[in-house]
Amino acid sequence: MPSVSNRLRITRPDDWHLHLRDGDALAHTVAWSAAQFARAVVMPNLKPAVVDTEQALQYRQRVLAARPRGSDFQPLMTLYLTDRTPASEISRARASGAVFGVKLYPAGATTNSDSGVTDLRHVRPVLEAMQREDMPLLVHGEVTDPEVDVFDREAVFIDRVLQPLRRDFPALRIVLEHITTADAVDYVLSCPQRSARGTPLLGATITAHHLLYSRNAMFRGGLRPHYYCLPVLKRERHRARLLQAACSADGRFFLGTDSAPHARAAKESDCGCAGCLTALHALELYASAFEQAGCLHCLEGFASHFGADFYGLPRNQGHVELLRQPWVVPARLEYPDGGIVPLDAGASLAWRVDPGAGLSQQA
DSSP states (O other): OOEETTEEEEEOOOEEEEOOOSGGGHHHHHHHHHTTOSEEEEOOOOSSOOOSHHHHHHHHHHHHHTSOTTOOOEEEEEEEOOTTOOTHHHHHHHHHSSEEEEEEOBTTSSTTOTTSBSOGGGGHHHHHHHHHHTOOEEEOOOOOOTTSOGGGHHHHHIIIIIHHHHHHOTTOOEEETTOOSHHHHHHHHTOOOBOTTSSBSEEEEEOHHHHHOOGGGGGTTSOOGGGOOSSOOOOHHHHHHHHHHHTTTOTTEEEOOOBOOOOHHHHSSTTOOOOOOOGGGHHHHHHHHHHHTTOGGGHHIIIIIHHHHHHTOOOOSOEEEEEEEEEEOOSOBOOTTTOBOOTTTTOEEEEEEOTTSOTTOOO
8 A cells, every 4th residue: 555654545445334314414424424435334223213125215315415516425224123124124125235234233222222122032034034135234232231331231242142143143244333342353353254255254343433542531631421432432451452453454344433423412411422423534533543553554454445345345446545734623513403523622633634635536
């Protein structure tokens, strides 16, 4: 990957885990992601949730209509798995050519997850259909048992849910989303199985904020609600392990921002929402993390190659360039219901995406 000290050129990247919301928010969220990414896997936890193919296609049209003029950003749609999802919906989703995964939210695990799966026994026919159709299962990997400590929920999920799931459905492709622990890294590395296409059967997305911050960030000088996300930030040893995995050039780990916008008032409240807004400056944040680890040369594979390979999609043909050009993250952005605060608001970042580097060009 050619680069010099003040300029980094990489294949146009994709975001394999993104929340765009709906309605008036799309005018903002789509523009932020389209300025950085060619494609994005769009999460279905709206109100009401996107539970069938027809709803996914309608949502896709709303996203496409919100693209800035000249943008070729492509949303890759997903379905929200519920206890009542019919197995027949999977063949319709596959045939649509627009749905690229089905999302498993354990009921109550995160924002708008109340309709999630209460017991995997209820969805076995759906999982069998997904295995047959080669439709990936995208997993929010946390248990919701109130007796399990919030910092242990990912590790417990792997033991209680993920291992039995993979044993019962050995050919099902799974993405363990936004991993946060050394336990998750080690589990992914312990699973060498590959699909008939030769790609991994188990992959994992990693966010920029989990690469950059430990849980101390939420309490630095006071309670910092804009660093609160689910899964929650973990100990420093977990952050270091995630960064090691991201920089390993192992194709099982790839970029997923989990950018999750909430209006400022919803974050700064007596019961603040979980989620970090990073779509605005995602590549700059990832570049900061990879540079701290001394492995900027590994960013391209992680951001631009491995996710496309896992999903069986062609790698993008265009490029983006990041410039070493210090800038300050805005303190506030326009957004419905009174504006929104991005992650690291007011901080200086060393890297900036060059807006003239052909972001809307595939060739």
